[in-house]
Amino acid sequence: MRPPTKDYYQILGVPENADESQIKTAYRKLAVEFHPDRNPGDPQAEEKFKDLTEAYGVLMDSRKRSEYDRFRKTFGRGGAGEGPGFNYTQQEIFENMFRQAFGREAFNDLNSTFRTQGFRSGTGFFDTLLFGGVGAVGTLGRLLSMIPGPVGRVGLGLRALQGLGTSLLVLKQMRDARRAKESPGNESKNPSLLDQVRNFFLPKPAPAGAGPLDLHFELTIPPHEALQGTRKQMTYHVDGRQEQLMVRIPPNITSGKKLRIREKGKRRDDRRGDLILTVKVATS
Numbered sequence: 001m002r003p004p005t006k007d008y009y010q011i012l013g014v015p016e017n018a019d020e021s022q023i024k025t026a027y028r029k030l031a032v033e034f035h036p037d038r039n040p041g042d043p044q045a046e047e048k049f050k051d052l053t054e055a056y057g058v059l060m061d062s063r064k065r066s067e068y069d070r071f072r073k074t075f076g077r078g079g080a081g082e083g084p085g086f087n088y089t090q091q092e093i094f095e096n097m098f099r100q101a102f103g104r105e106a107f108n109d110l111n112s113t114f115r116t117q118g119f120r121s122g123t124g125f126f127d128t129l130l131f132g133g134v135g136a137v138g139t140l141g142r143l144l145s146m147i148p149g150p151v152g153r154v155g156l157g158l159r160a161l162q163g164l165g166t167s168l169l170v171l172k173q174m175r176d177a178r179r180a181k182e183s184p185g186n187e188s189k190n191p192s193l194l195d196q197v198r199n200f201f202l203p204k205p206a207p208a209g210a211g212p213l214d215l216h217f218e219l220t221i222p223p224h225e226a227l228q229g230t231r232k233q234m235t236y237h238v239d240g241r242q243e244q245l246m247v248r249i250p251p252n253i254t255s256g257k258k259l260r261i262r263e264k265g266k267r268r269d270d271r272r273g274d275l276i277l278t279v280k281v282a283t284s
C-alpha cells in the first residue's frame with residue numbers, strides 16, 4: 001500500500017466540506033488561470049490543468065469523493081494513490097467524468113469561456129491535453145458521441161468540424177436548400193447541427209482574380225468580440241494535411257473585413273499561397 005500523493009481539496013483551494021457550487025466555481029476560475037495559452041512560458045501549466053481536472057472529476061462524483069475521503073483519512077492528508085479503496089488512474093477519472101452530466105457541463109462552460117478569451121478549446125484541445133489525442137477521433141470525441149441530447153450532438157459537431165474540413169461547405173449548402181424548401185423566402189426556425197456550433201470556419205469560393213494557391217475562409221464572431229478584438233484557433237486542411245493557426249482579430253473590426261495570413265495557403269513546388277479570412281459579425 002502506498003499513501004496518497006495529492007490533496008484534491010488543496011489543489012482546488014476548497015474546504016473539505018465544500019459543496020458542488022464551490023467546487024464548480026473554483027475549478028472554472030483555476031482552469032482559466034492555468035490554461036496553457038495563458039501560460040506559454042510555463043511548462044508546468046498543462047500538468048496543473050490536468051491536476052485541476054482530476055480533482056474536479058473526483059470531488060464532483062459522490063461515490064469517488066466518498067472513497068477518496070475514506071482513503072485520505074486512513075493515510076493522512078494527500079490525494080490519489082494506490083491502495084485499497086481508491087485505485088483510479090487519472091485517465092479513468094477523466095473518462096468517467098465526461099460520461100457524467102457534471103463533466104459535460106464543465107466542458108461546455110469552459111469551451112465558451114476559452115473561446116471568448118481567444119484560447120484553444122473544443123474536443124481537439126481537451127482530447128490532446130487530457131487524453132493524449134489518441135486515434136483519429138480521440139477518446140473525448142467518442143465519449144461525447146455516445147451521449148444523447150444536445151451535448152452529444154455538439155460533441156459530434158465539433159468532431160465533424162475538426163475532421164471534415166472543407167466538406168462543411170457542402171453541409172451548409174444542403175441545409176440552406178432544405179430551409180428554402182421548407183419555407184420559401186424564410187429561414188427554418190429549427191436550428192441545425194451547424195447552427196449549434198458557433199465560431200466555425202467555412203471554406204469560401206475564391207473570388208475572381210485570386211491567386212491559385214490562396215485559401216479563402218469565413219469566420220463569424222459575435223458583436224462583442226468584434227468590438228473588443230479576440231484570438232481564434234483555426235484548424236483546417238491544406239494539401240491533404242491538417243494545420244492549426246491562431247488568428248488575432250483586431251478590435252473594432254467591421255463585418256466583411258478580410259485578413260491575410262501570409263504563406264498559410266496551398267503549396268506548389270517551393271511556393272505557398274496565403275490564407276485569406278473574411279470576418280463576419282453576427283447580427284444576433
